[in-house]
Amino acid sequence: MQVTIRAYDQKDLSQMTEILNEIIEIGGTTAYLSPLKESDLESWTKRKVAHARWNVAQDETGQIVGFQWAESHPNLPPEAASIATFVRVGVVGAGIGSKLFEATSTQMRALGFEWINASIRSDNDSGLRYYTKMGFIDWKVDPDAALSDGRVTGKNHKRFDL
Template sequence: MIRVRPPLTLDTADMARLLNQIIAAGGTTALARPVTAQDIAEWIAFDPPRSAWHVAVDADERIVGFQWIEPDASLPPEAANIATFVQIGQTGLGIGSALFEATRTAARALGYLWINANIRADNEGGLIYYQSRGFQDYGVIEGHRMSDGQVVDKKLKRYDL
Protein backbone atom coordinates (compact mmCIF):
# COMPACT_ATOMS: atom_id res chain seq x y z
CA MET A 1 0.00 0.00 0.00
CA ILE A 2 1.31 3.44 -0.95
CA ARG A 3 0.58 6.45 1.22
CA VAL A 4 1.36 10.06 0.29
CA ARG A 5 2.19 12.74 2.84
CA PRO A 6 4.29 15.88 3.23
CA PRO A 7 7.98 15.15 3.83
CA LEU A 8 9.43 15.14 7.32
CA THR A 9 12.95 16.23 8.22
CA LEU A 10 13.82 12.58 8.83
CA ASP A 11 12.86 11.75 5.23
CA THR A 12 15.58 13.82 3.59
CA ALA A 13 18.31 11.16 3.81
CA ASP A 14 16.08 8.57 2.12
CA MET A 15 14.98 11.13 -0.47
CA ALA A 16 18.64 11.90 -1.25
CA ARG A 17 19.47 8.18 -1.50
CA LEU A 18 16.59 7.59 -3.92
CA LEU A 19 17.53 10.61 -6.03
CA ASN A 20 21.22 9.70 -6.08
CA GLN A 21 20.39 6.25 -7.43
CA ILE A 22 18.48 7.92 -10.27
CA ILE A 23 21.32 10.39 -10.93
CA ALA A 24 23.88 7.55 -10.95
CA ALA A 25 21.81 5.54 -13.42
CA GLY A 26 21.82 8.56 -15.77
CA GLY A 27 19.61 9.61 -18.61
CA THR A 28 16.48 10.61 -16.76
CA THR A 29 17.12 13.75 -14.72
CA ALA A 30 18.63 17.15 -15.34
CA LEU A 31 20.52 16.78 -12.07
CA ALA A 32 24.11 15.79 -12.74
CA ARG A 33 25.74 15.69 -9.30
CA PRO A 34 24.83 13.67 -6.20
CA VAL A 35 22.75 15.40 -3.55
CA THR A 36 22.85 15.19 0.22
CA ALA A 37 20.10 15.07 2.82
CA GLN A 38 21.09 18.65 3.64
CA ASP A 39 20.52 19.66 0.00
CA ILE A 40 17.02 18.18 0.07
CA ALA A 41 16.27 19.80 3.43
CA GLU A 42 17.37 23.18 2.07
CA TRP A 43 15.30 22.77 -1.09
CA ILE A 44 12.22 22.07 1.03
CA ALA A 45 12.94 24.78 3.61
CA PHE A 46 13.82 27.48 1.12
CA ASP A 47 11.25 26.67 -1.52
CA PRO A 48 9.36 29.76 -2.62
CA PRO A 49 5.77 30.45 -1.64
CA ARG A 50 3.24 28.48 -3.69
CA SER A 51 5.36 25.31 -3.54
CA ALA A 52 4.21 21.88 -2.43
CA TRP A 53 6.21 18.74 -1.64
CA HIS A 54 4.92 15.18 -1.24
CA VAL A 55 6.57 11.84 -0.51
CA ALA A 56 5.20 8.38 -1.22
CA VAL A 57 5.89 5.79 1.45
CA ASP A 58 5.32 2.05 1.48
CA ALA A 59 3.74 0.04 4.31
CA ASP A 60 7.06 0.16 6.21
CA GLU A 61 7.25 3.98 5.85
CA ARG A 62 10.13 3.73 3.37
CA ILE A 63 10.32 6.53 0.82
CA VAL A 64 9.53 5.11 -2.63
CA GLY A 65 9.03 8.41 -4.46
CA PHE A 66 8.63 12.13 -4.14
CA GLN A 67 7.27 15.02 -6.15
CA TRP A 68 7.12 18.77 -5.87
CA ILE A 69 5.75 21.81 -7.65
CA GLU A 70 7.08 25.33 -7.50
CA PRO A 71 6.86 28.58 -9.42
CA ASP A 72 9.57 29.31 -11.97
CA ALA A 73 10.72 32.62 -13.44
CA SER A 74 10.44 31.13 -16.95
CA LEU A 75 6.72 30.51 -16.47
CA PRO A 76 3.74 32.82 -15.99
CA PRO A 77 2.49 33.16 -12.40
CA GLU A 78 -0.43 30.83 -13.08
CA ALA A 79 1.92 27.91 -13.84
CA ALA A 80 4.13 25.70 -11.68
CA ASN A 81 7.03 23.43 -12.57
CA ILE A 82 6.82 19.81 -11.45
CA ALA A 83 9.54 17.30 -10.60
CA THR A 84 8.90 13.61 -9.93
CA PHE A 85 11.23 10.87 -8.72
CA VAL A 86 10.27 7.22 -8.15
CA GLN A 87 12.59 4.57 -6.77
CA ILE A 88 14.32 2.59 -9.50
CA GLY A 89 12.53 -0.70 -10.05
CA GLN A 90 9.30 0.57 -8.48
CA THR A 91 7.71 2.26 -11.48
CA GLY A 92 4.30 1.06 -12.64
CA LEU A 93 3.10 0.33 -9.10
CA GLY A 94 0.89 3.40 -8.63
CA ILE A 95 3.47 5.55 -6.84
CA GLY A 96 3.47 8.28 -9.49
CA SER A 97 -0.32 8.24 -9.69
CA ALA A 98 -0.68 8.65 -5.93
CA LEU A 99 1.87 11.47 -5.88
CA PHE A 100 0.20 13.30 -8.75
CA GLU A 101 -3.23 13.14 -7.07
CA ALA A 102 -1.81 14.96 -4.05
CA THR A 103 0.17 17.40 -6.19
CA ARG A 104 -2.77 18.23 -8.45
CA THR A 105 -4.93 18.98 -5.40
CA ALA A 106 -2.19 21.16 -3.92
CA ALA A 107 -1.66 23.01 -7.22
CA ARG A 108 -5.33 23.94 -7.37
CA ALA A 109 -5.31 25.05 -3.73
CA LEU A 110 -2.24 27.22 -4.44
CA GLY A 111 -4.08 28.95 -7.29
CA TYR A 112 -2.26 27.47 -10.26
CA LEU A 113 -4.06 27.02 -13.57
CA TRP A 114 -1.56 24.63 -15.15
CA ILE A 115 1.51 22.53 -14.40
CA ASN A 116 4.63 22.47 -16.58
CA ALA A 117 6.81 19.39 -16.97
CA ASN A 118 10.26 19.97 -18.49
CA ILE A 119 11.52 16.48 -19.44
CA ARG A 120 14.71 15.27 -21.08
CA ALA A 121 13.77 14.02 -24.56
CA ASP A 122 15.72 10.81 -23.87
CA ASN A 123 13.77 10.09 -20.66
CA GLU A 124 11.24 7.66 -22.11
CA GLY A 125 9.82 6.70 -18.71
CA GLY A 126 9.28 10.32 -17.73
CA LEU A 127 7.63 11.16 -21.04
CA ILE A 128 5.28 8.18 -20.68
CA TYR A 129 4.50 9.05 -17.05
CA TYR A 130 3.49 12.64 -17.76
CA GLN A 131 1.57 11.64 -20.91
CA SER A 132 -0.37 9.06 -18.87
CA ARG A 133 -1.33 11.76 -16.35
CA GLY A 134 -2.85 13.85 -19.17
CA PHE A 135 0.03 16.26 -19.89
CA GLN A 136 0.07 17.58 -23.48
CA ASP A 137 3.14 18.49 -25.55
CA TYR A 138 3.51 22.21 -26.13
CA GLY A 139 7.18 22.89 -26.87
CA VAL A 140 10.76 21.71 -27.17
CA ILE A 141 14.02 23.13 -25.85
CA GLU A 142 16.76 22.08 -28.24
CA GLY A 143 20.39 21.79 -27.23
CA HIS A 144 20.01 22.37 -23.49
CA ARG A 145 23.44 22.28 -21.83
CA MET A 146 23.35 20.52 -18.46
CA SER A 147 25.63 21.38 -15.56
CA ASP A 148 27.97 18.49 -16.46
CA GLY A 149 28.32 19.77 -20.05
CA GLN A 150 26.06 17.16 -21.63
CA VAL A 151 23.71 18.57 -24.27
CA VAL A 152 20.15 17.21 -24.43
CA ASP A 153 16.84 18.24 -25.91
CA LYS A 154 13.92 18.76 -23.55
CA LYS A 155 10.22 18.32 -24.15
CA LEU A 156 7.74 20.64 -22.51
CA LYS A 157 4.41 19.21 -21.41
CA ARG A 158 1.47 21.01 -19.89
CA TYR A 159 -1.35 19.84 -17.61
CA ASP A 160 -4.35 22.16 -17.38
CA LEU A 161 -5.96 22.14 -13.96
Protein backbone atom coordinates (compact mmCIF):
# COMPACT_ATOMS: atom_id res chain seq x y z
CA MET A 1 0.00 0.00 0.00
CA GLN A 2 1.30 3.41 -0.97
CA VAL A 3 0.48 6.02 1.67
CA THR A 4 0.70 9.79 1.39
CA ILE A 5 0.65 12.02 4.46
CA ARG A 6 -0.94 15.42 4.05
CA ALA A 7 -2.66 18.09 6.09
CA TYR A 8 -6.27 17.39 7.01
CA ASP A 9 -8.95 18.99 4.86
CA GLN A 10 -12.60 19.44 5.82
CA LYS A 11 -13.60 17.02 3.06
CA ASP A 12 -11.80 14.28 5.06
CA LEU A 13 -14.18 14.53 8.05
CA SER A 14 -16.58 11.83 6.86
CA GLN A 15 -13.87 9.19 6.48
CA MET A 16 -12.13 10.28 9.70
CA THR A 17 -15.41 9.91 11.60
CA GLU A 18 -15.93 6.50 10.01
CA ILE A 19 -12.46 5.36 11.15
CA LEU A 20 -12.94 6.55 14.71
CA ASN A 21 -16.47 5.15 15.01
CA GLU A 22 -15.34 1.72 13.83
CA ILE A 23 -12.65 1.74 16.52
CA ILE A 24 -15.21 2.84 19.14
CA GLU A 25 -17.60 0.10 18.03
CA ILE A 26 -14.94 -2.59 18.51
CA GLY A 27 -14.20 -1.23 21.99
CA GLY A 28 -11.15 -1.44 24.20
CA THR A 29 -8.76 0.80 22.29
CA THR A 30 -9.91 4.38 22.79
CA ALA A 31 -11.22 6.51 25.62
CA TYR A 32 -14.16 7.50 23.41
CA LEU A 33 -17.10 5.22 24.16
CA SER A 34 -20.00 6.62 22.13
CA PRO A 35 -20.16 7.03 18.36
CA LEU A 36 -19.29 10.49 17.13
CA LYS A 37 -20.89 12.66 14.49
CA GLU A 38 -18.94 14.37 11.76
CA SER A 39 -19.77 17.67 13.47
CA ASP A 40 -18.00 16.45 16.64
CA LEU A 41 -14.73 15.96 14.78
CA GLU A 42 -15.24 19.22 12.93
CA SER A 43 -15.55 21.08 16.23
CA TRP A 44 -12.33 19.44 17.47
CA THR A 45 -10.45 20.64 14.40
CA LYS A 46 -11.66 24.19 15.08
CA ARG A 47 -10.71 24.33 18.77
CA LYS A 48 -8.83 27.45 19.70
CA VAL A 49 -5.63 25.78 20.86
CA ALA A 50 -2.10 26.82 20.13
CA HIS A 51 -0.35 25.21 17.21
CA ALA A 52 -2.74 22.35 16.45
CA ARG A 53 -1.76 20.19 13.48
CA TRP A 54 -4.00 17.57 11.91
CA ASN A 55 -2.62 15.10 9.37
CA VAL A 56 -4.25 12.32 7.38
CA ALA A 57 -2.81 9.24 5.72
CA GLN A 58 -4.31 8.59 2.29
CA ASP A 59 -3.82 5.47 0.20
CA GLU A 60 -3.36 5.37 -3.57
CA THR A 61 -7.15 5.14 -4.10
CA GLY A 62 -7.79 8.33 -2.14
CA GLN A 63 -9.16 6.53 0.92
CA ILE A 64 -8.18 7.96 4.32
CA VAL A 65 -6.51 5.11 6.21
CA GLY A 66 -5.50 7.01 9.33
CA PHE A 67 -5.22 10.38 10.98
CA GLN A 68 -3.29 12.03 13.77
CA TRP A 69 -3.35 15.36 15.53
CA ALA A 70 -1.15 17.11 18.04
CA GLU A 71 -1.77 20.32 19.92
CA SER A 72 -1.12 22.14 23.14
CA HIS A 73 -3.18 20.92 26.09
CA PRO A 74 -4.26 22.68 29.29
CA ASN A 75 -3.07 19.77 31.45
CA LEU A 76 0.46 19.92 30.01
CA PRO A 77 3.21 22.53 30.29
CA PRO A 78 3.46 24.97 27.36
CA GLU A 79 6.50 23.17 25.92
CA ALA A 80 4.50 19.94 25.47
CA ALA A 81 1.96 18.89 22.86
CA SER A 82 -0.66 16.17 23.21
CA ILE A 83 -1.09 13.62 20.41
CA ALA A 84 -3.82 11.23 19.23
CA THR A 85 -3.59 8.62 16.47
CA PHE A 86 -6.25 6.54 14.72
CA VAL A 87 -5.72 4.00 11.93
CA ARG A 88 -8.44 2.27 9.93
CA VAL A 89 -9.28 -1.19 11.22
CA GLY A 90 -7.70 -3.86 9.03
CA VAL A 91 -4.74 -1.79 7.84
CA VAL A 92 -2.87 -1.56 11.13
CA GLY A 93 0.75 -2.58 10.73
CA ALA A 94 1.18 -1.07 7.27
CA GLY A 95 3.49 1.70 8.53
CA ILE A 96 0.72 4.30 8.53
CA GLY A 97 1.27 5.33 12.15
CA SER A 98 5.01 5.67 11.61
CA LYS A 99 4.53 7.92 8.61
CA LEU A 100 1.95 10.03 10.42
CA PHE A 101 4.26 10.43 13.42
CA GLU A 102 7.20 11.40 11.24
CA ALA A 103 5.17 14.31 9.84
CA THR A 104 3.58 15.33 13.13
CA SER A 105 6.80 15.23 15.18
CA THR A 106 8.57 17.34 12.55
CA GLN A 107 5.74 19.89 12.69
CA MET A 108 5.71 20.00 16.49
CA ARG A 109 9.49 20.48 16.60
CA ALA A 110 9.24 23.34 14.08
CA LEU A 111 6.54 24.96 16.23
CA GLY A 112 8.92 25.00 19.20
CA PHE A 113 7.50 22.17 21.28
CA GLU A 114 10.08 20.25 23.32
CA TRP A 115 8.13 17.04 23.84
CA ILE A 116 4.95 15.22 22.92
CA ASN A 117 2.62 13.46 25.35
CA ALA A 118 0.47 10.46 24.50
CA SER A 119 -2.15 9.42 27.05
CA ILE A 120 -3.28 5.84 26.43
CA ARG A 121 -5.69 3.53 28.20
CA SER A 122 -3.60 1.03 30.15
CA ASP A 123 -5.59 -1.83 28.59
CA ASN A 124 -4.94 -0.60 25.04
CA ASP A 125 -2.10 -2.96 24.15
CA SER A 126 -1.88 -1.90 20.50
CA GLY A 127 -1.75 1.80 21.41
CA LEU A 128 0.90 1.22 24.07
CA ARG A 129 2.99 -0.83 21.59
CA TYR A 130 2.61 1.81 18.86
CA TYR A 131 3.81 4.71 20.98
CA THR A 132 6.65 2.63 22.44
CA LYS A 133 7.71 1.72 18.89
CA MET A 134 7.74 5.44 18.02
CA GLY A 135 10.18 6.03 20.90
CA PHE A 136 7.81 7.24 23.63
CA ILE A 137 8.66 6.32 27.23
CA ASP A 138 6.39 6.17 30.27
CA TRP A 139 6.60 9.28 32.41
CA LYS A 140 3.44 8.88 34.46
CA VAL A 141 0.93 6.11 35.11
CA ASP A 142 -2.50 6.70 36.58
CA PRO A 143 -3.81 3.26 37.60
CA ASP A 144 -7.13 4.70 38.80
CA ALA A 145 -8.09 6.56 35.61
CA ALA A 146 -11.67 5.80 34.66
CA LEU A 147 -13.64 6.02 31.45
CA SER A 148 -16.77 8.15 31.15
CA ASP A 149 -18.90 5.10 32.04
CA GLY A 150 -17.02 4.63 35.31
CA ARG A 151 -14.90 1.63 34.30
CA VAL A 152 -11.39 1.87 35.68
CA THR A 153 -8.84 1.07 32.96
CA GLY A 154 -5.87 3.11 34.10
CA LYS A 155 -3.94 5.44 31.85
CA ASN A 156 -0.32 5.48 30.74
CA HIS A 157 1.19 8.83 29.85
CA LYS A 158 4.12 8.46 27.47
CA ARG A 159 6.50 11.13 26.34
CA PHE A 160 8.64 11.66 23.28
CA ASP A 161 11.41 14.25 23.53
CA LEU A 162 11.78 16.26 20.37
